Amino acid sequence: MGYARWGEKEDEIIRQHYPDGGAAACSPYLPSRTLVAISTRAHAIRVSRQSARTSWVVGEDRLVRRYYPKGGAIACAPYLPGRTLAAITHRAKTLGIKHRHGGLPWTKKDDDTLLKHYPYGGERACVKVMPHRTRTAIKVRWSRISRHGRPESYPPTKTTPPTVELRDVPTDLIPPLLQEIVQTIGYEGAENLVSRFGGQRVFIPKKRTHLHTRFAQKVGAAIAGPMSARFGGETISVPNGKSMFKRAAKRIRDTQIREDYDSNTPVRVLVGRYGLGERAIYQILNDTGAEALAAAAVMDGLMV
Numbered sequence: 505m506g507y508a509r510w511g512e513k514e515d516e517i518i519r520q521h522y523p524d525g526g527a528a529a530c531s532p533y534l535p536s537r538t539l540v541a542i543s544t545r546a547h548a549i550r551v552s553r554q555s556a557r558t559s560w561v562v563g564e565d566r567l568v569r570r571y572y573p574k575g576g577a578i579a580c581a582p583y584l585p586g587r588t589l590a591a592i593t594h595r596a597k598t599l600g601i602k603h604r605h606g607g608l609p610w611t612k613k614d615d616d617t618l619l620k621h622y623p624y625g626g627e628r629a630c631v632k633v634m635p636h637r638t639r640t641a642i643k644v645r646w647s648r649i650s651r652h653g654r655p656e657s658y659p660p661t662k663t664t665p666p667t668v669e670l671r672d673v674p675t676d677l678i679p680p681l682l683q684e685i686v687q688t689i690g691y692e693g694a695e696n697l698v699s700r701f702g703g704q705r706v707f708i709p710k711k712r713t714h715l716h717t718r719f720a721q722k723v724g725a726a727i728a729g730p731m732s733a734r735f736g737g738e739t740i741s742v743p744n745g746k747s748m749f750k751r752a753a754k755r756i757r758d759t760q761i762r763e764d765y766d767s768n769t770p771v772r773v774l775v776g777r778y779g780l781g782e783r784a785i786y787q788i789l790n791d792t793g794a795e796a797l798a799a800a801a802v803m804d805g806l807m808v
Contacts, residue, residue: 508536515549522546526553528585536628538639539581543589553588560595572596576603578638610645615654622646670695670745673752679743688734693727703744710736758788765789 514534521529527542534542546552564584571579577592584592596603614634621629627639627646634642671691675683686694700722708719708731720728761774765785774785 510545515545518542518546518549519551522551523553525585526581526588528581528587531582536632538631539578539589565595565599568592568596568599569601572601572603615645615649618642618645618649668749668752668756670698672756673748674755677748677751677755679748681740682743682745682748684734685731689727689730693723693730696723696727697731697742698745701742702746703742705739705741707739708732708735708737761785761788 514537517533518530521533522542527539527546530542530546531537531539537545564587567583568580571583572592577589577596580592580596581587581589587595614637617633618630621633622642627642630642631637631639637645669691670678670686678686682694682698685697689697701719706719709728710732719731723731757778761778764774764777765771771782771785774780775782778785780788
């Protein structure tokens with residue numbers, strides 16, 4: 505499948521932005537062109553970088569270490585607009601960082617998108633809806649599926665954080681005021697109150713007949729009545745609830761990790777399932793200190 509010819513307007517964009525910012529600076533104005541294509545075209549029309557920096561700072565090296573192993577120079581370029589692909593590759597080589605070819609595993613969603621768009625627009629159409637994939641990767645994947653069909657199974661995806669309701673939150677994580685509100689209007693009423701007024705100071709009217717107040721109009725008479733009877737005339741600070749639900753979700757996740765590990769699930773599988781590093785998994789499994797951490801590592805055949 506052929507590629508679109510370069511137009512004069514595109515060349516003018518390269519002449520205007522490439523000398524100062526390289527391919528990354530041109531990319532927002534040329535959404536249908538890859539960084540490699542822009543760099544190649546700039547070389548063809550004899551446009552070169554003129555103001556590229558020569559010294560690398562600590563923050564840039566940190567970005568190279570973070571993104572280069574998974575996606576190479578192309579993955580680093582959006583975060584380093586003042587560096588060319590060649591400069592990023594050279595810096596990674598200087599730092600001893602290698603690109604782990606293979607990238608992200610293909611998921612069922614990726615294959616569905618590929619089969620939907622590739623027959624009609626090729627890799628160019630797929631890149632627009634899958635910006636995390638290169639044209640070469642898309643072409644190779646299409647060839648593999650065309651010859652051998654779709655795989656029977658896919659790598660496990662990260663487990664989404666559990667949705668926590670107030671009734672599932674341990675009592676020790678619920679603030680005392682919210683516990684008192686739960687006793688007054690129940691769990692559903694308390695969740696409604698937190699969702700509407702979380703993190704705010706709210707005046708509770710003394711009489712139930714004061715339905716014209718902002719509080720009564722938003723929560724309704726079923727909640728305004730009991731709250732007026734218990735907190736009438738007071739201004740209360742409704743707990744935000746975000747940190748509480750976050751801690752509760754973390755505790756539930758940690759419990760699931762321990763249960764999965766007790767059922768002989770390898771730590772390598774838990775890493776991909778929960779999106780955590782090996783050390784974080786071992787820290788969750790550890791209850792008695794460094795000795796239990798080392799014992800867990802030996803049992804799983806790994807040492808942290």
